[in-house]
Amino acid sequence: MVAYYKITDMKAKSIDEAKNMAKSQSLETKYKDEAIYIIYCNRTEYFYIDTNSLLRTWEQLAGYYENGVYTAEN
Secondary structure (H helix, E strand, C coil), rough: CCCCCCCCCCCCHHHHHHHHHHHHHHHHHCCCCCCCEEECCCCEEEEEEEEECCCCCEEEEEEEEECEEEEECC
């Protein structure tokens, strides 16, 4: 069973900044084997980093990190 940890206040203006934040989070031991999602919000124009992949209609998944490895969404 993977424990759920909510990452709060993790947002970035650029995809590169978001990737750096998500990668560093994914390498932490408490997030081992758990995906860290990068979600772009059209309304706020920010990228959000979270362990919850729930998307709203105004958001899109950019990709995710798991154990430091990035997987882009097509």
